Amino acid sequence: MVDGASGVRTRPLNPHFGVEVEGLKLSDVASGSGYEELRGLFEEHSALLFRAQDITDEQHLALARRFGVIEDRKADERKPGETVGVSHVTNVQEDGSLSGEMDLHTLHLKANFLWHIDSTFLPSPALTNILIARVVTTSGGATELASTRAAFAAMPETMRERLRKAVFRHHYSHSRAQISPELAKLPMFHKWPEQRWRAVVANPLNGAEAIYVASHVWSVEGMEEAEGRRFVREVLEFCTQPRFVYSHNWTPGDVLIWDQRAVLHRGTPWPWAEPRKLASLCVTMSEADGLAALRPALAA
Numbered sequence: 543m544v545d546g547a548s549g550v551r552t553r554p555l556n557p558h559f560g561v562e563v564e565g566l567k568l569s570d571v572a573s574g575s576g577y578e579e580l581r582g583l584f585e586e587h588s589a590l591l592f593r594a595q596d597i598t599d600e601q602h603l604a605l606a607r608r609f610g611v612i613e614d615r616k617a618d619e620r621k622p623g624e625t626v627g628v629s630h631v632t633n634v635q636e637d638g639s640l641s642g643e644m645d646l647h648t649l650h651l652k653a654n655f656l657w658h659i660d661s662t663f664l665p666s667p668a669l670t671n672i673l674i675a676r677v678v679t680t681s682g683g684a685t686e687l688a689s690t691r692a693a694f695a696a697m698p699e700t701m702r703e704r705l706r707k708a709v710f711r712h713h714y715s716h717s718r719a720q721i722s723p724e725l726a727k728l729p730m731f732h733k734w735p736e737q738r739w740r741a742v743v744a745n746p747l748n749g750a751e752a753i754y755v756a757s758h759v760w761s762v763e764g765m766e767e768a769e770g771r772r773f774v775r776e777v778l779e780f781c782t783q784p785r786f787v788y789s790h791n792w793t794p795g796d797v798l799i800w801d802q803r804a805v806l807h808r809g810t811p812w813p814w815a816e817p818r819k820l821a822s823l824c825v826t827m828s829e830a831d832g833l834a835a836l837r838p839a840l841a842a
């Protein structure tokens with residue numbers, strides 16, 4: 543553990559990125575103290591783990607609002623006055639039963655097992671996801687994070703130069719199509735047109751470059767579709783080598799907060815007969831967080 547000036551202590555999760563944080567209660571950050579320090583750790587380490595946090599949904603929402611505007615993918619479906627709430631990544635259905643292994647909902651959860659960054663298919667993608675373990679399984683169900691900042695730094699310069707010039711095209715349905723063509727057809731995966739993003743993003747505060755890639759990338763500008771997919775596969779394989787990965791086995795009350803500008807993530811399978819429930823809030827990337835720099839200079 544490394545001691546900070548304020549009594550906050552950190553311990554590395556992986557030699558390249560991520561820290562476990564002690565001495566900072568997220569409920570305090572939610573009610574207004576300690577956000578600056580938390581944000582400093584977020585910018586520097588890309589992923590933060592807090593254990594044994596006692597946080598209500600209201601506090602979860604308040605914590606997310608410190609980072610910015612809470613993402614609302616269902617804004618168009620809401621009734622007037624209805625506000626966004628906490629989302630759940632879970633196989634527990636409204637009536638309490640578990641979704642069947644081949645249900646479309648389960649297939650949607652399985653699409654999370656592909657390495658991705660959240661919401662790259664939205665006109666304004668996510669800056670962070672604040673994930674809290676509510677119900678965990680007896681085995682499996684780890685969430686894995688991979689540092690695309692560390693991976694970029696370790697790449698041969700020729701690949702880095704290629705990536706700095708590349709533009710990736712993201713569409714929600716593409717990640718779903720890799721799991722099931724039927725799933726990919728659902729209207730919820732066709733609400734947004736494709737989004738074009740630079741393949742490399744620099745952190746606006748410290749300049750550290752990272753790769754912005756996801757399971758949602760279906761094409762690379764200026765390449766044949768098959769060639770582009772090969773390139774994306776190669777990039778994803780490089781970034782997700784075990785040395786750049788932290789795998790988190792959940793205990794209820796654990797909270798993971800990661801920087802989507804520098805980290806890929808994925809879920810992993812668990813015994814389908816067991817309930818698993820993570821509470822999730824994504825916060826939208828603002829211009830100050832580097833959204834403008836993600837936009838390619840010219841339209842294709």
Ligand code: OGA
Nearest residue numbers: 631654685808809810822
């Ligand atoms: C997510 C996600 C993975 C998991 O919440 O965005 O990808 O382990 N979760 O459930």
Ligand code: MN
Nearest residue numbers: 654658659660
């Ligand atoms: Mn995700």
